[in-house]
Structures are given as C-alpha cells and as structure tokens.
Amino acid sequence: MTVSRFARVLRKVFFTAVALVSLCLGGVVCLMCQVLAGRDAPTYRVDGHVVSHERGALPVGGDDDAVSHTIAVDAGNRRYRITAVSAGLDLPPGQPVALDVSTADGAVAYLHAGGGVVDLRPGVVRPVLLIVAALLALGAVYFGAVRLNVYPPVATWLALALGAVLAPVAVFVRL
Structure with a gap:
C-alpha cells in the first residue's frame, strides 16, 4: 500500500x-x-383529590434523613402518581388539589394544594x-x-x- x-x-x-x-x-x-x-411548555389545569400517600427513605446527596413522598391523585378520568423529595407533597388522602399538566408530554408541572404550589419540573x-x-x-x-x-x-x-x-x-x- x-x-x-x-x-x-x-x-x-x-x-x-x-x-x-x-x-x-x-x-x-x-x-x-x-x-x-x-420543561416550559404550556399547561392545562386538572382538579382532583389525593387518594393515597406513601413516605419512603431516599438518600439524596449524602443526606440519609431525606424523605420522598409519593401521592396518587384521582382527577376524574385519569389517575396521576407523583413522587418527589418535597415537604409540599406531604398531603393527607382526601385533600383537594389542582395539577398543572404539561401539554408537551403529559407530566405534572405544578401541584396546587392548600394555597401552596409545588414545582415538579426537572431542573435546567x-x-x-x-x-x-x-x-x-x-x-x-x-x-x-x-x-x-x-x-x-x-x-x-x-x-x-x-x-x-x-x-x-x-x-x-x-x-
């Protein structure tokens, strides 16, 4: 060659x-x-109520005391399951909530409950x-x-x- x-x-x-x-x-x-x-797609609002609530240990960044909250929300024709490490998701069953659902992928962007808002969008x-x-x-x-x-x-x-x-x-x- x-x-x-x-x-x-x-x-x-x-x-x-x-x-x-x-x-x-x-x-x-x-x-x-x-x-x-x-992440920043338009949303539409869905009203519902919390059906179940679970707590779980989730070590985050070396913090062994971090607690994850998983709630199930019944919104009439659809049931949403939301998991996050946020005290704002510590909601009792039966609590009325409003969800802002993304039009892009159907994921829950915000949860409104009792005058508080929990941002559930991924970081940038x-x-x-x-x-x-x-x-x-x-x-x-x-x-x-x-x-x-x-x-x-x-x-x-x-x-x-x-x-x-x-x-x-x-x-x-x-x-």
Missing part, C-alpha cells in the same frame, strides 16, 4: 468518524433543547451543561477536521451553520 493510498483510506475513515461523532453530539444538543422546551442545569459541552466538543471536532484538511473549511462551517439553524426548528416542530 502506498503512502497516498493509505492517506486516502485514513481520510475516509476519519471523515466517517467525524460524521458519526457530529451526528451523536448534534443529537445530544437536540435532545437537551427538547428537554428544555418541554444539567441540560444546559450538556448543551454547552456538546457544542464545545462539536467545535473541537470540526476544528480538528479542518486543521487536518479532511473537510474544506467552507463546507464545514456551512454544515455547522445549517445544523445550528435546523436543530431547534426540528425540536419545536416536534412539540
């Missing part, structure tokens, strides 16, 4: 690896954008950190590919710009 043929084979393998890594990192960005979009720190890390890794992959002359620079930056524009559009169209 000559050096030029070896270089062409290596370039094809590297091109495929860069494409696959880019696809995976772009998927992470899209998925985390979808998580953030679903992990998705934002994953988006930043994936974009930095994607930039490093493209920078390395351009430096090794696998891609022409114009094609690389056009593909990156097109992906950055289309990824959020695809996520919001899905919602």
